[in-house]
Ligand SMILES: Nc1ncnc2c1ncn2[C@@H]1O[C@H](COP(=O)(O)OP(=O)(O)OP(=O)(O)O)[C@@H](O)[C@H]1O
């Protein structure tokens with residue numbers, strides 16, 4: 001059986017992965033807080049851990065992997081968004097506004113992540129459906145001396161858990177010094193964090209032994225992972241920005257409530273997607289959404305390929321060059337697999353993936369299969385990375401077009417040489433774009449035939465700038481015709497200006 005090796009944040013080492021139960025490999029990934037469209041940074045863990053999910057299914061069998069990713073649908077940012085709507089005059093109740101917002105955001109999330117080729121996890125629990133489990137866990141923590149109630153709040157007593165900070169390798173005192181911890185009069189210690197907080201009549205709340213209130217964020221993941229995966233499971237993952245405090249707090253809660261379990265064995269963290277060297281984030285306002293890119297015409301498969309081009313443990317950014325390159329690659333691959341049946345996933349693709357999810361290495365291996373013309377291997381192996389080349393082939397952006405027509409009559413010494421002019425490109429072409437391109441070719445060829453190479457070259461440069469590459473093309477009998485290669489997006493009216 002393939003050996004998977006994963007970098008475990010907890011040990012800071014690459015370790016051989018051995019599941020607790022090969023018949024049920026269990027993975028938990030922290031999901032989104034649902035109040036807004038996912039930005040491109042939020043999409044990164046989705047794609048990275050989708051590849052992990054696919055790899056685990058490949059190695060242990062499709063039915064032997066359970067993947068849980070939650071929706072945080074109770075949160076102060078959600079409340080604030082709904083309150084803003086109400087203040088703006090929406091007559092509906094806050095509860096109805098929140099429900100509408102979270103339902104809508106979940107729908108968007110599914111649409112956008114589906115477009116990136118991510119499989120739906122086995123379970124996608126909504127936090128609001130597991131409040132009972134959270135209350136039970138908090139009661140247990142209080143009973144065991146790890147939590148206390150003050151003024152309707154319940155707080156976790158950080159100093160009661162000896163190993164706090166082990167995941168990030170820092171001591172509690174270092175963390176206090178480095179973190180912006182909220183100091184509140186009701187805390188025994190500034191490091192203590194909220195498990196439960198009171199809700200006034202306005203805000204969403206649930207009855208609890210501590211009055212009407214709502215859970216803190218960290219307890220959600222501890223309670224839902226326990227309910228769906230048990231006190232111990234294989235892999236817990238999320239972005240590196242969640243390592244502290246979110247994951248330290250999850251560990252503290254889960255290990256204190258269920259000391260017999262030990263919580264997650266392996267911790268994995270994806271590095272950040274950056275914009276000008278800084279984390280893409282809502283709070284910095286330097287973000288664009290996955291939907292923005294899709295609306296601009298970038299296919300989801302192309303966006304996925306851009307993510308896969310960088311190892312999850314390294315920061316990355318988005319550039320149009322990377323995306324253009326990925327698009328060309330996918331077009332070439334899809335063209336080659338036309339008519340092929342998917343073959344076995346090739347070992348040379350599984351190997352880098354098994355080595356700590358080296359997706360860039362796996363893409364390089366796919367390129368080798370392409371160069372070797374192993375269409376069956378390429379088609380089958382690309383599937384493991386969540387890239388469906390057959391489906392891509394049917395999409396307009398991956399379908400080539402080509403037109404050719406005679407370049408009028410070209411008589412020389414009584415012989416009709418019949419050179420041609422043609423247009424090629426990808427996707428769909430309008431009649432106007434085709435006619436303008438042909439017109440340009442006629443003009444360009446006429447200039448060349450008349451010996452005015454200077455003007456011809458200038459025209460070629462101008463056309464290139466507008467997305468049209470003019471190429472000379474020898475006809476079978478030796479007279480030069482022309483071919484215009486169009487970029488995906490061509491500004492036709494600007495092009496007409498060159499005629
Ligand atoms: N720039 C980024 N690059 C990679 N992953 C990110 C980035 N920003 C957030 N994530 C990840 O996205 C997932 C969803 O997180 P969440 O919904 O809490 O994001 P958020 O807090 O709304 O985003 P932001 O950090 O922009 O406020 C988490 O796993 C988080 O680590």
Ligand SMILES: [Zn+2]
Pocket residue numbers: 029030031221246250
């Ligand atoms: Zn979490």
